[in-house]
Amino acid sequence: MNRIDELFNKKAGNILSVYFTAGYPALDSTVEIIRELASEGTDMIEIGVPFSDPVADGPVIQKSNDTALKKGMSLRLLFDQLKDIRKETDIPLLLMSYINPVLRFGIEKFCKKCEETGIDGVILPDLTPEIYTASYLGLFKEHNIYNVLLISKGTSAARIREIDGLSRIFIYMVSSSSTTGIKRNFSADQKEYFLKVKKMNLRNPALIGFGISDNETYLQACKYGAGAIIGSAFIKALSEGEGGKNTVRDFIKKIR
Amino acid sequence: MNYNIDCNGYYGEFGGAYIPEMMHANISELQQNYLKILECEDFKSEFSKLLKDYAGRPSPLYHAERLSYYYNTGIYLKREDLNHTGAHKINNAIGQILIAKRLGKSRIIAETGAGQHGVATATVCALMGMKCVIYMGKLDVDRQAPNVLRMKMLGADVIPVYSGNMTLKDATNEAIRDWICNPADTHYIIGSVVGPHPYPDLVARLQSIISEEIKWQLEEHTGSPDPDYVIACVGGGSNAAGAFYHYLDNEMVKLVAVEAAGKGIDSGESAATTVLGFPGVIHGSRTILMQNDDGQITEPFSISAGLDYPGIGPLFAHLKKNGRAIFEHATDDEALEAALLLTRLEGIIPALESAHALAVLKKIQFGSDDVVVVNLSGRGDKDMATYMKFLEETENKRYK
Numbered sequence: 001m002n003r004i005d006e007l008f009n010k011k012a013g014n015i016l017s018v019y020f021t022a023g024y025p026a027l028d029s030t031v032e033i034i035r036e037l038a039s040e041g042t043d044m045i046e047i048g049v050p051f052s053d054p055v056a057d058g059p060v061i062q063k064s065n066d067t068a069l070k071k072g073m074s075l076r077l078l079f080d081q082l083k084d085i086r087k088e089t090d091i092p093l094l095l096m097s098y099i100n101p102v103l104r105f106g107i108e109k110f111c112k113k114c115e116e117t118g119i120d121g122v123i124l125p126d127l128t129p130e131i132y133t134a135s136y137l138g139l140f141k142e143h144n145i146y147n148v149l150l151i152s153k154g155t156s157a158a159r160i161r162e163i164d165g166l167s168r169i170f171i172y173m174v175s176s177s178s179t180t181g182i183k184r185n186f187s188a189d190q191k192e193y194f195l196k197v198k199k200m201n202l203r204n205p206a207l208i209g210f211g212i213s214d215n216e217t218y219l220q221a222c223k224y225g226a227g228a229i230i231g232s233a234f235i236k237a238l239s240e241g242e243g244g245k246n247t248v249r250d251f252i253k254k255i256r
Numbered sequence: 257m258n259y260n261i262d263c264n265g266y267y268g269e270f271g272g273a274y275i276p277e278m279m280h281a282n283i284s285e286l287q288q289n290y291l292k293i294l295e296c297e298d299f300k301s302e303f304s305k306l307l308k309d310y311a312g313r314p315s316p317l318y319h320a321e322r323l324s325y326y327y328n329t330g331i332y333l334k335r336e337d338l339n340h341t342g343a344h345k346i347n348n349a350i351g352q353i354l355i356a357k358r359l360g361k362s363r364i365i366a367e368t369g370a371g372q373h374g375v376a377t378a379t380v381c382a383l384m385g386m387k388c389v390i391y392m393g394k395l396d397v398d399r400q401a402p403n404v405l406r407m408k409m410l411g412a413d414v415i416p417v418y419s420g421n422m423t424l425k426d427a428t429n430e431a432i433r434d435w436i437c438n439p440a441d442t443h444y445i446i447g448s449v450v451g452p453h454p455y456p457d458l459v460a461r462l463q464s465i466i467s468e469e470i471k472w473q474l475e476e477h478t479g480s481p482d483p484d485y486v487i488a489c490v491g492g493g494s495n496a497a498g499a500f501y502h503y504l505d506n507e508m509v510k511l512v513a514v515e516a517a518g519k520g521i522d523s524g525e526s527a528a529t530t531v532l533g534f535p536g537v538i539h540g541s542r543t544i545l546m547q548n549d550d551g552q553i554t555e556p557f558s559i560s561a562g563l564d565y566p567g568i569g570p571l572f573a574h575l576k577k578n579g580r581a582i583f584e585h586a587t588d589d590e591a592l593e594a595a596l597l598l599t600r601l602e603g604i605i606p607a608l609e610s611a612h613a614l615a616v617l618k619k620i621q622f623g624s625d626d627v628v629v630v631n632l633s634g635r636g637d638k639d640m641a642t643y644m645k646f647l648e649e650t651e652n653k654r655y656k
Binding site: 051052053055056058062066069074075076098099100101102103104105125126127128130131149150151152154155156159174177178179 | 264272273274276277278280281282420425432436438439440534535536537538539540545547549550551552553554
């Protein structure tokens with residue numbers, strides 16, 4: 001049990017999870033953005049640990065990663081910035097990155113640090129369910145960290161069942177065959193895939209991510225899944241906004 | 257020691273498939289089918305026919321007498337530079353497009369550094385009537401201009417990549433992203449023994465024709481199929497994998513892998529991955545890669561676009577770890593000098609990549625009876641601008 005369980009126990013649908021890149025737009029904006037997202041009623045936050053080669057990400061998040069790295073963001077610095085975060089908020093927090101920075105940091109040390117800091121889960125797109133199960137499942141359990149696995153349009157029904165069996169909190173449902181990025185609408189094809197998964201009655205709720213950018217796509221995600229994950233659209237708002245509280249507030253208002 | 261992959265695609269501790277779920281369907285399709293396809297008679301006959309009639313194989317194994325005299329040893333050059341399109345890359349491109357056809361794919365994507373793999377891929381796409389998109393770092397687009405023109409004439413879309421250092425690593429990222437976005441109709445022809453399983457093994461098998469030929473050709477020359485040394489340059493490692501393949505289990509044959517040291521190992525501008533790197537994951541494979549303390553992949557440097565890569569194929573990480581291969585390196589200047597020496601002694605202009613392999617001839621103490629095979633992976637046409645600049649700088653004095 002951790003804060004993500006508490007969230008899902010409280011709320012079965014309309015969950016809004018927002019991604020941002022640590023160290024973007026400013027090196028020390030991380031905690032401030034968490035504070036604002038939490039106070040604007042976001043349900044969950046995914047903190048992106050920037051990586052030099054984010055192959056699952058589109059141009060917007062690639063750029064925020066580059067900027068954050070240039071400013072000096074790292075996993076070490078992030079844990080340092082977050083060391084007192086649990087004194088001020090109980091919002092569920094996940095770290096999202098790629099496997100290489102975690103391996104270099106030391107995956108045991110990483111899990112230990114997550115637990116100490118109060119991180120509830122991680123999303124590492126290039127850590128496959130197979131490698132996770134073979135090498136790291138026990139470690140994550142020991143530190144009470146959820147590893148969130150992805151499914152996509154190309155994932156077979158049998159594999160979705162397997163991933164559902166391995167998942168302990170929620171499934172990250174990638175909305176389309178694409179990298180992260182902003183899209184306007186969901187196609188009939190995508191809706192058919194959402195419906196197919198919905199009808200499978202998985203034991204874990206599914207949050208839909210990739211391509212959620214506005215109220216319409218958010219509502220669609222809430223209709224077919226337990227809620228939505230928004231990343232690129234929020235990064236874009238941060239890059240265009242003046243910073244400050246209004247950027248986050250205005251963005252969340254537009255979505256919900 | 258075992259130099260094959262295990263059932264999960266690992267050479268010892270290196271390899272595997274670290275991929276986002278969006279690539280799973282394509283990678284697993286390839287994993288399940290590649291050996292079946294490679295082993296079926298229909299594939300084998302089409303592949304070998306194209307290698308012979310189209311690519312011009314077998315490529316000669318040439319006893320370079322003047323170079324041998326210069327180094328006081330027996331040097332044989334495996335002339336991959338004489339293949340159609342000018343490098344060993346065509347072997348893999350032909351093999352993979354035949355696989356793509358059998359998997360029902362109609363669109364091909366590829367990354368390229370020096371442009372040799374891009375040209376080879378664009379060539380086989382023209383041959384098979386398939387749509388072709390090549391990702392190439394902007395820096396490489398500029399420094400390998402002749403190859404860009406060839407790809408365009410062959411009908412490929414060449415997309416310059418502006419991220420990172422704008423070289424091979426970044427082009428590979430972009431090709432992976434393309435595949436994530438176009439999973440249904442597209443096959444990704446990776447050009448080296450890198451990437452997620454099964455690519456390292458697939459590409460090594462398709463390139464293994466190089467050492468298969470060396471064995472019988474050398475036997476004709478010397479009476480024995482086994483040399484004392486096989487030397488090849490390594491960026492990702494495809495030509496070296498091909499040249500080493502049938503000798504891996506024969507410990508009597510010394511295998512020398514030559515990495516690009518750029519401006520020098522400690523200069524901060526180098527691509528000598530096994531010297532400067534640490535274990536990690538790059539482009540879907542656990543291997544050795546150049547990275548900083550935070551696990552960010554660092555930018556390599558080499559005058560040779562084909563060796564300008566921060567990782568190395570997992571097979572080579574394994575060979576390094578267990579000591580089966582000798583790892584050497586050559587700087588930009590050493591490669592340039594070796595290229596000029598070969599040109600003046602033998603009338604063969606090598607690719608800058610292959611020149612790195614030639615550059616270690618002066619670093620190893622060979623016996624006068626030794627048989628040394630150097631894999632001349634490509635020809636130097638694409639590098640003429642760089643060579644001209646070097647010639648002007650040295651004022652053409654030394655080798656006149």
